[in-house]
Amino acid sequence: MRKHQNHRRGFTLIEATVSIVIVGVMFASALSMAGASKMTRHRRALSDRAHVLADALLAEVMALPYEDPDEATSALGQDASDVSVYNAKVAGDPEGHTVRRDWCDDIDDLNGWNQQPPVNYDGSAIAEAAGWQRKISVDWVKTDNLNAKSNVETGIKCIKVTVCYQDTFEITMVALRSRAR
Secondary structure, three states: OOOOOOOOOOOOHHHHHHHHHHHHHHHHHHHHHHHHHHHHHHHHHHHHHHHHHHHHHHHHHHOOOOOOOOOOOOOOOOOHHHHHHHHHHHHHOOOOOOOOHHHOOOHHHHOOOEEOOOEOOOOOEOOOOOOEEEEEEEEEEOOOOOOOEEOOOOOEEEEEEEEEEOOOEEEEEEEEEEOOO
């Protein structure tokens, strides 16, 4: 007499449950990686945009004369002659700018300058600049330690251009400029 063996083909409930858990973990990992990839692309796009905005402004500042062509000064920032010129221009400026970059006649006139949203040199709008801010600081640096600020004229100025996006992203570009180009 023959024994009849009942061989079932197919999955048991435990095998099906384990495979569903494995597929779920793999799916969750894939979603997490896709989200991380999107965030990385977004941060990279912000970084690229910030570098373009900072580089353009830094090049513009570096093209200015080292010192005021009209008068000698021992302070950084706007000189007395600059302030009177700016006040006259502001009074006649329909947009009410306090200091526009095209009014500056030397590098340190831009010390403490900031603008949000950034505009071009001539005051025209920069495409897709909403949410961005650009700032400039100018300091004298010591000749024996270019990382250290100096309170007196040394013949070397450190120009820092900082670009921010909605307080979530910030870069700073630094350049040194000497009196003897």
